[in-house]
Amino acid sequence: MDTHSSHSHLNAGNRSRSSQSPSPSHSASATSSIHKRKLAATATAAATTAASEDHAPPSFPPSSFSADTRDGALTSNDDLESISARGADSDSDADESEDAVVEDDEEEFENDSSMRTFTAARLENAAGGGGSGSVRNTKIKSEPLTVKIESSDGGKDGGPTGSAAVGAASVAVSSGPGIAVKDESVKIFTENIQASGAYSAREESLKREEEAGRLKFVCLSNDGIDEHMVWLIGLKNIFARQLPNMPKEYIVRLVMDRSHKSVMVIRRNHVVGGITYRPYISQKFGEIAFCAITADEQVKGYGTRLMNHLKQHARDVDGLTHFLTYADNNAVGYFIKQGFTKEIYLDKDRWQGYIKDYDGGILMECKIDPKLPYTDLSTMIRRQRQAIDEKIRELSNCQIVYPGIDFQKKEAGIPKKVIKLEDILGLKEAGWTPDLFGHSRFRALNSSSDSATNQKYWTTFMRSLLKSMHDHLDAWPFKEPVDAREVPDYYDIIKDPMDLKTMSKRVESEQYYVTFEMFVADVKRMFANARTYNSPDTIYYKCATRLEAHFQSKVQAGLQSGTKVQP
Numbered sequence: 001m002d003t004h005s006s007h008s009h010l011n012a013g014n015r016s017r018s019s020q021s022p023s024p025s026h027s028a029s030a031t032s033s034i035h036k037r038k039l040a041a042t043a044t045a046a047a048t049t050a051a052s053e054d055h056a057p058p059s060f061p062p063s064s065f066s067a068d069t070r071d072g073a074l075t076s077n078d079d080l081e082s083i084s085a086r087g088a089d090s091d092s093d094a095d096e097s098e099d100a101v102v103e104d105d106e107e108e109f110e111n112d113s114s115m116r117t118f119t120a121a122r123l124e125n126a127a128g129g130g131g132s133g134s135v136r137n138t139k140i141k142s143e144p145l146t147v148k149i150e151s152s153d154g155g156k157d158g159g160p161t162g163s164a165a166v167g168a169a170s171v172a173v174s175s176g177p178g179i180a181v182k183d184e185s186v187k188i189f190t191e192n193i194q195a196s197g198a199y200s201a202r203e204e205s206l207k208r209e210e211e212a213g214r215l216k217f218v219c220l221s222n223d224g225i226d227e228h229m230v231w232l233i234g235l236k237n238i239f240a241r242q243l244p245n246m247p248k249e250y251i252v253r254l255v256m257d258r259s260h261k262s263v264m265v266i267r268r269n270h271v272v273g274g275i276t277y278r279p280y281i282s283q284k285f286g287e288i289a290f291c292a293i294t295a296d297e298q299v300k301g302y303g304t305r306l307m308n309h310l311k312q313h314a315r316d317v318d319g320l321t322h323f324l325t326y327a328d329n330n331a332v333g334y335f336i337k338q339g340f341t342k343e344i345y346l347d348k349d350r351w352q353g354y355i356k357d358y359d360g361g362i363l364m365e366c367k368i369d370p371k372l373p374y375t376d377l378s379t380m381i382r383r384q385r386q387a388i389d390e391k392i393r394e395l396s397n398c399q400i401v402y403p404g405i406d407f408q409k410k411e412a413g414i415p416k417k418v419i420k421l422e423d424i425l426g427l428k429e430a431g432w433t434p435d436l437f438g439h440s441r442f443r444a445l446n447s448s449s450d451s452a453t454n455q456k457y458w459t460t461f462m463r464s465l466l467k468s469m470h471d472h473l474d475a476w477p478f479k480e481p482v483d484a485r486e487v488p489d490y491y492d493i494i495k496d497p498m499d500l501k502t503m504s505k506r507v508e509s510e511q512y513y514v515t516f517e518m519f520v521a522d523v524k525r526m527f528a529n530a531r532t533y534n535s536p537d538t539i540y541y542k543c544a545t546r547l548e549a550h551f552q553s554k555v556q557a558g559l560q561s562g563t564k565v566q567p
């Protein structure tokens with residue numbers, strides 16, 4: 001036993017235990033030694049691959065969005081005023097008139113130069129889209145909300161900047177999943193499959209809401225239709241609230257700009273949130289200008305579903321392959337979860353000059369997959385999960401759970417009753433056979449010896465090793481378990497204690513040590529504990545080192561002689 005006080009001035013006498021008095025040859029040093037606790041850290045560590053199948057969806061119906069305002073023109077100020085006059089979505093800032101919004105904004109951002117730059121950049125872009133031609137290779141030197149275009153190389157993106165303003169933006173209501181799960185495919189799947197992760201659960205629940213008609217996703221732009229304008233104003237108000245660093249005038253101009261489109265979540269005729277983006281059709285990418293969900297509906301999955309609808313629409317209707325956005329620092333995490341990266345892989349020629357650099361955010365990119373059923377990812381994930389589960393069940397019985405084994409133990413970790421391996425439910429079914437037992441049992445003395453002979457030999461060997469250690473002069477600290485009353489913090493430090501008496505019980509049970517290695521591991525643990533708790537200058541540490549050397553020599557001699565061990 002490796003006794004070892006946590007009290008730095010506690011001597012061996014204070015720790016005396018009747019069964020463990022130091023031998024005379026050690027008592028002097030034991031009594032005088034100051035046991036400094038050595039807080040050596042000990043740690044253990046424990047350590048799926050899942051096959052996946054190609055579940056590319058079958059032919060995929062185009063997005064249910066039909067809006068396409070790729071040739072829209074910038075909304076005039078008259079338009080904005082008339083929109084303001086109509087009022088806003090009651091769910092958001094219904095009381096804010098547009099004029100008031102603009103006034104607030106001007107005051108608020110008067111001295112913010114970085115925002116000025118950004119604002120100017122965005123506005124210039126919008127202005128370009130409104131009919132002034134290209135924005136490519138333009139440089140901005142601007143005052144707040146005033147854009148000076150120094151040069152232009154002519155319209156590169158004919159679509160949004162073209163002169164023909166397609167005023168009427170169309171509207172479409174998302175009609176549900178892009179991929180249908182066939183009934184028969186569901187049937188083959190087992191019932192107790194793990195339902196889904198949080199992502200799928202949220203997506204499925206929102207999809208059900210859509211199917212029940214309680215929720216809809218629309219894509220539209222400024223088309224003058226009253227209901228749409230009310231929704232756009234509602235969205236504008238959400239952006240104004242959720243993007244406080246963004247000038248409100250700028251928000252309203254982009255949301256109402258006919259070259260921009262907005263995908264919105266509508267619940268009970270109220271806007272819950274949305275994404276305003278500008279598709280650059282000729283360049284096949286879109287720039288997300290704003291993205292927000294109303295405050296009390298965030299982190300419920302709307303943002304994800306919205307993005308999925310956006311991707312599906314942008315791919316199937318606009319023909320886009322990528323999205324770019326300047327993400328606010330605090331929204332980078334959300335965009336990463338939507339598949340955006342900070343690395344921009346899109347060829348610079350396709351986007352440079354179309355969107356402007358600015359300091360207020362991080363440019364991020366998302367590649368739109370040509371096949372993924374974005375509005376029904378949860379079904380795809382569920383089907384893949386089910387297919388993998390089916391495959392695993394074909395290959396194994398791991399889904400069968402048997403009743404547990406009664407592992408009640410007596411003292412020293414010895415089982416109360418002997419459990420035969422054959423009696424362990426599921427073991428044979430998992431492929432176990434009695435001959436597999438050999439590798440973990442005591443090594444055979446020779447090829448002719450039976451297992452009873454082997455076991456007898458090893459038990460005798462372990463017994464003799466224990467006796468040899470027990471009789472050694474340095475054994476006194478290790479004969480009994482450490483008494484926590486004498487060494488109060490011992491078990492705080494040593495989580496896996498060991499001593500000669502416990503090992504002796506384990507040997508005599510003839511059940512515990514099913515391999516000789518287990519016995520050696522206990523011995524090593526006992527000495528390691530002594531060296532962990534005690535510092536090298538202590539008697540305990542030294543006893544451990546000497547007794548361990550003695551043990552090793554005895555093991556070596558015993559193994560070499562093959563049959564008997566001299567204590």
Ligand SMILES: CC(=O)SCCNC(=O)CCNC(=O)[C@H](O)C(C)(C)COP(=O)(O)OP(=O)(O)OC[C@H]1O[C@@H](n2cnc3c(N)ncnc32)[C@H](O)[C@@H]1OP(=O)(O)O
Pocket residue numbers: 198199242243288289290291292293294297298299300301302303304305325326327328330331332333334337
């Ligand atoms: C270009 C721009 O407009 S940048 C500005 C973006 N907008 C904002 O920052 C406005 C304030 N925030 C919001 O309006 C919303 O929180 C949004 C739009 C960012 C996200 O919409 P939500 O409906 O909340 O997202 P949703 O519930 O789908 O969450 C998707 C995941 O993103 C995480 N997430 C949501 N917002 C953030 C965030 N700001 N930062 C890090 N992670 C986020 C969620 O925890 C969730 O993670 P999980 O799937 O591991 O559980």
